[in-house]
Amino acid sequence: xxxxxxxxxxxxxxxxxxxxxxxxxxxxxxxxxxxxxxxxxxxxxxxxxxxxxxxxxxxxxxxxxxxxxxxxxxxxxxxxxxxxxxxxxxxxxxxxxxxxxxxxxxxxxxxxxxxxxxxxxxxxxxxxxxxxxxxxxxxxxxxxxxxxxxxxxxxxxxxxxxxxxxxxxxxxxxxxxxxxxxxxxxxxxxxxxxxxxxxxxxxxxxxxxxxxxxxxxxxxxxxxxxxxxxxxxxxxxxxxxxxxxxxxxxxxxxxxxxxxxxxxxxxxxxxxxxxxxxxxxxxxxxxxxxxxxxxxxxxxxxxxxxxxxxxxxxxxxxxxxxxxxxxxxxxxxxxxxxxxxxxxxxxxxxxxxxxxxxxxxxxxxxxxxxxxxxxxxxxxxxxxxxxxxxxxxxxxxxxxxxxxxxxxxxxxxxxxxxxxxxxxxxxxxxxxxxxxxxxxxxxxxxxxxxxxxxxxxxxxxxxxxxxxxxxxxxxxxxxxxxxxxxxxxxxxx
Amino acid sequence: xxxxxxxxxxxxxxxxxxxxxxxxxxxxxxxxxxxxxxxxxxxxxxxxxxxxxxxxxxxxxxxxxxxxxxxxxxxxxxxxxxxxxxxxxxxxxxxxxxxxxxxxxxxxxxxxxxxxxxxxxxxxxxxxxxxxxxxxxxxxxxxxxxxxxxxxxxxxxxxxxxxxxxxxxxxxxxxxxxxxxxxxxxxxxxxxxxxxxxxxxxxxxxxxxxxxxxxxxxxxxxxxxxxxxxxxxxxxxxxxxxxxxxxxxxxxxxxxxxxxxxxxxxxxxxxxxxxxxxxxxxxxxxxxxxxxxxxxxxxxxxxxxxxxxxxxxxxxxxxxxxxxxxxxxxxxxxxxxxxxxxxxxxxxxxxxxxxxxxxxxxxxxxxxxxxxxxxxxxxxxxxxxxxxxxxxxxxxxxxxxxxxxxxxxxxxxxxxxxxxxxxxxxxxxxxxxxxxxxxxxxxxxxxxxxxxxxxxxxxxxxxxxxxxxxxxxxxxxxxxxxxxxxxxxxxxx
Numbered sequence: 002x003x004x005x006x007x008x009x010x011x012x013x014x015x016x017x018x019x020x021x022x023x024x025x026x027x028x029x030x031x032x033x034x035x036x037x038x039x040x041x042x043x044x045x046x047x048x049x050x051x052x053x054x055x056x057x058x059x060x061x062x063x064x065x066x067x068x069x070x071x072x073x074x075x076x077x078x079x080x081x082x083x084x085x086x087x088x089x090x091x092x093x094x095x096x097x098x099x100x101x102x103x104x105x106x107x108x109x110x111x112x113x114x115x116x117x118x119x120x121x122x123x124x125x126x127x128x129x130x131x132x133x134x135x136x137x138x139x140x141x142x143x144x145x146x147x148x149x150x151x152x153x154x155x156x157x158x159x160x161x162x163x164x165x166x167x168x169x170x171x172x173x174x175x176x177x178x179x180x181x182x183x184x185x186x187x188x189x190x191x192x193x194x195x196x197x198x199x200x201x202x203x204x205x206x207x208x209x210x211x212x213x214x215x216x217x218x219x220x221x222x223x224x225x226x227x228x229x230x231x232x233x234x235x236x237x238x239x240x241x242x243x244x245x246x247x248x249x250x251x252x253x254x255x256x257x258x259x260x261x262x263x264x265x266x267x268x269x270x271x272x273x274x275x276x277x278x279x280x281x282x283x284x285x286x287x288x289x290x291x292x293x294x295x296x297x298x299x300x301x302x303x304x305x306x307x308x309x310x311x312x313x314x315x316x317x318x319x320x321x322x323x324x325x326x327x328x329x330x331x332x333x334x335x336x337x338x339x340x341x342x343x344x345x346x347x348x349x350x351x352x353x354x355x356x357x358x359x360x361x362x363x364x365x366x367x368x369x370x371x372x373x374x375x376x377x378x379x380x381x382x383x384x385x386x387x388x389x390x391x392x393x394x395x396x397x398x399x400x401x402x403x404x405x406x407x408x409x410x411x412x413x414x415x416x417x418x419x420x421x422x423x424x425x426x427x428x429x430x431x432x433x434x435x436x437x438x439x440x441x442x443x444x445x446x447x448x449x450x451x452x453x454x455x456x457x458x459x460x461x462x463x464x465x466x467x468x469x470x471x472x473x474x475x476x477x478x479x480x481x482x483x484x485x486x487x488x489x490x491x492x493x494x
Numbered sequence: 495x496x497x498x499x500x501x502x503x504x505x506x507x508x509x510x511x512x513x514x515x516x517x518x519x520x521x522x523x524x525x526x527x528x529x530x531x532x533x534x535x536x537x538x539x540x541x542x543x544x545x546x547x548x549x550x551x552x553x554x555x556x557x558x559x560x561x562x563x564x565x566x567x568x569x570x571x572x573x574x575x576x577x578x579x580x581x582x583x584x585x586x587x588x589x590x591x592x593x594x595x596x597x598x599x600x601x602x603x604x605x606x607x608x609x610x611x612x613x614x615x616x617x618x619x620x621x622x623x624x625x626x627x628x629x630x631x632x633x634x635x636x637x638x639x640x641x642x643x644x645x646x647x648x649x650x651x652x653x654x655x656x657x658x659x660x661x662x663x664x665x666x667x668x669x670x671x672x673x674x675x676x677x678x679x680x681x682x683x684x685x686x687x688x689x690x691x692x693x694x695x696x697x698x699x700x701x702x703x704x705x706x707x708x709x710x711x712x713x714x715x716x717x718x719x720x721x722x723x724x725x726x727x728x729x730x731x732x733x734x735x736x737x738x739x740x741x742x743x744x745x746x747x748x749x750x751x752x753x754x755x756x757x758x759x760x761x762x763x764x765x766x767x768x769x770x771x772x773x774x775x776x777x778x779x780x781x782x783x784x785x786x787x788x789x790x791x792x793x794x795x796x797x798x799x800x801x802x803x804x805x806x807x808x809x810x811x812x813x814x815x816x817x818x819x820x821x822x823x824x825x826x827x828x829x830x831x832x833x834x835x836x837x838x839x840x841x842x843x844x845x846x847x848x849x850x851x852x853x854x855x856x857x858x859x860x861x862x863x864x865x866x867x868x869x870x871x872x873x874x875x876x877x878x879x880x881x882x883x884x885x886x887x888x889x890x891x892x893x894x895x896x897x898x899x900x901x902x903x904x905x906x907x908x909x910x911x912x913x914x915x916x917x918x919x920x921x922x923x924x925x926x927x928x929x930x931x932x933x934x935x936x937x938x939x940x941x942x943x944x945x946x947x948x949x950x951x952x953x954x955x956x957x958x959x960x961x962x963x964x965x966x967x968x969x970x971x972x973x974x975x976x977x978x979x980x981x982x983x984x985x986x987x
Contacts, residue, residue, distance in 0.1 A: 064621055069590060120618070122613060132594075159594060316933045318937065444810045
């Protein structure tokens with residue numbers, strides 16, 4: 002049977018392919034998309050047949066790079082979300098939601114080299130779809146589609162990346178992002194400074210230990226590339242390589258620039274000098290005087306904005322944590338101005354210990370600390386607008402899986418138990434009888450808005466963990482039907 | 495350029511395929527899955543190239559059957575979720591979360607005829623994945639994987655069905671489900687009754703007008719099929735047809751049974767008699783005496799349980815809304831006992847008007863009202879357990895898109911505006927100056943936990959709509975820097 006299918010598929014393939022090949026030497030359009038679809042379907046059918054042959058045991062697991070959240074993890078997650086949402090609301094933001102998938106085209110050309118990590122849906126007839134890769138591109142699509150030119154919004158939702166998962170370090174293929182963005186025309190650097198203030202507030206409130214927020218500007222990077230002699234068409238790809246500096250040594254980054262990307266050794270060395278620089282407003286001032294950097298108009302515009310940014314950050318009292326770092330590049334293509342990234346500087350100890358336990362290799366722990374990132378993307382909305390109308394945008398994304406991991410470890414270490422229900426009253430029975438009385442009592446408690454757990458024949462329906470340890474919790478054992486009076490007393494809780 | 499790629503791809507295809515074809519006439523394993531993957535990738539690359547050629551205009555939209563939620567819709571959605579979550583917590587439930595996709599195999603064989611509506615992900619190398627179709631199968635997978643035999647949990651998340659969308663009626667391809675399930679060994683019908691109580695509480699609290707909860711039992715249906723002469727192997731498919739009674743007339747259902755599913759006319763007519771029956775505990779008692787129905791042990795077990803269920807529902811004071819309805823079948827394969835479905839009986843007027851406006855046809859409005867459904871599925875967890883260990887489960891799913899639609903229409907009709915932010919103070923400036931003072935003031939308000947909106951040069955960053963109408967909101971126009979005292983006064987808000 003399998004053999005027959007194979008023969009049929011093969012002859013079909015050969016049958017149409019041979020003449021098409023010849024023809025295509027001269028003219029291309031001899032083959033249609035429909036024909037290719039047909040061939041692909043045949044091959045996949047064949048693959049399915051092969052798969053059936055070497056049938057493997059069904060494995061009970063979640064897909065690679067994903068996980069379930071159990072009730073305890075959900076309780077911690079809710080706490081983290083509440084802190085973040087409270088901050089977003091303090092800043093006057095509204096919230097929106099978008100579908101988990103977008104038209105494939107919506108995502109095309111937005112992520113540069115990262116595009117290969119996008120999950121596509123199977124072509125089951127109809128539109129070609131992809132799972133969202135971040136919340137920024139859907140946001141820009143939403144703005145363009147609804148012709149919105151001014152909004153401050155947050156969006157908390159899962160995004161999907163076919164990356165190499167490192168789950169002990171909180172890196173998943175399905176993970177939450179908490180995005181806050183400001184779209185609209187503002188005086189320079191004011192919304193940008195607000196985004197950094199938000200990162201500062203959230204990381205402070207979550208109490209994750211010390212952190213630093215690195216800041217740079219795409220225009221400074223581009224200007225730097227220009228004055229160092231990088232050809233224009235290599236800016237983005239060299240930028241991607243610089244972005245690896247948090248995971249790779251300078252030597253390896255340089256090797257990639259020279260050997261893989263074809264940059265001259267001299268240009269690479271000059272870049273190397275700049276990307277080792279870190280500082281504050283003073284560094285921006287110094288670079289504005291730098292004989293090479295000052296030749297680039299772009300770089301100067303970026304440096305002046307960094308100065309202005311630091312001025313506002315001073316008014317917000319957050320400069321203690323912010324560093325102007327020329328090695329910060331951020332991988333995504335769509336940034337046009339300021340970019341930033343927050344890293345935890347203390348949590349590494351915890352995670353290193355954790356990784357040693359899990360046998361992950363030590364090298365990997367370098368880039369562990371990044372928990373937030375973002376920047377300005379003034380061109381993205383225009384890419385969706387039929388008339389190219391631009392809406393300036395700046396935003397930040399809190400990557401909370403890493404934060405969850407730390408909070409989980411903290412909760413494990415704490416003697417306090419995490420409650421997973423909010424049960425106020427347990428209704429128990431000492432015997433099998435009185436079922437009706439019990440059900441009536443419970444029903445009246447529910448109707449009075451009281452959160453009830455039940456012990457039934459040794460089975461406790463409340464799995465909340467610390468029920469017994471909770472001093473505010475009462476246990477009721479109905480002996481006779483005393484409903485009228487008892488419920489009146491209870492509703493006063 | 496395109497021509498060149500084409501030639502290269504073709505020669506590669508021919509190069510490896512010709513000899514493989516010959517070999518495969520005799521022995522199959524000459525080709526590997528990896529080779530097929532490679533070929534598929536090449537063809538798809540080619541298709542992408544072709545696609546560029548016949549470029550069609552990019553359409554700015556969300557995928558078919560999906561939608562964005564704007565801030566106003568989100569505010570309404572949050573209100574509905576809060577009501578539902580409050581109810582679930584009152585019943586002592588914990589919450590969990592699972593990935594949006596599962597291994598394809600996890601979903602295989604769980605949904606009967608509906609399986610064709612599952613979204614598959616593209617095979618990009620690695621595991622074969624599908625988007626979840628409901629929250630019940632992932633829950634069962636979670637229980638089996640973690641060997642949990644007793645839990646009361648809720649799960650609120652989006653599910654995906656490639657169904658024919660009818661968005662004006664709240665039927666989407668991406669939609670939320672709010673699931674509440676009780677897993678574990680209990681006395682008969684006690685958790686089942688609790689699920690119905692929950693539906694009753696939620697629909698009451700949401701104030702959507704009158705509703706009815708239809709109840710039936712898969713064992714009664716199977717017993718009925720048996721005594722009406724339906725062959726054993728046709729139970730599930732005939733059940734699927736009966737399930738269409740809420741969308742189709744009995745005549746059309748009968749036609750499908752007889753013409754498409756090959757049932758005898760007599761059997762169909764006998765089924766027709768039963769499925770027209772509706773009642774309460776009395777109907778269950780009457781059917782237990784029915785000379786045909788009483789021949790089926792299964793039916794009798796189901797009917798006894800329906801009697802017991804009504805007894806408990808009386809104790810919960812919810813029988814006013816519950817109807818034992820023999821036409822209720824529910825499409826999904828996995829139910830084994832009690833099944834139920836809640837329908838709104840008043841909302842149809844609203845929706846009919848709405849549809850007339852949108853030009854939807856009148857026939858469609860028949861099944862509009864279903865907003866919750868569920869049942870008992872004692873076999874599902876066992877399908878995942880390597881040793882087939884069963885965990886009895888019963889649950890209910892609130893399908894809230896329909897509820898959103900109604901709440902949205904209500905909000906539109908109401909003179910009260912929906913607030914989309916929680917801003918307490920607006921900081922405005924009468925002129926361009928005093929920027930620094932303004933930023934300092936805002937920063938201190940943020941630090942004091944106050945929710946701030948900003949008017950900047952005519953742009954209001956708070957898009958909350960009713961800011962001006964909100965009596966609790968104050969507008970601050972800093973004239974000089976009065977920070978010290980002003981903030982102290984404000985934090986008392």
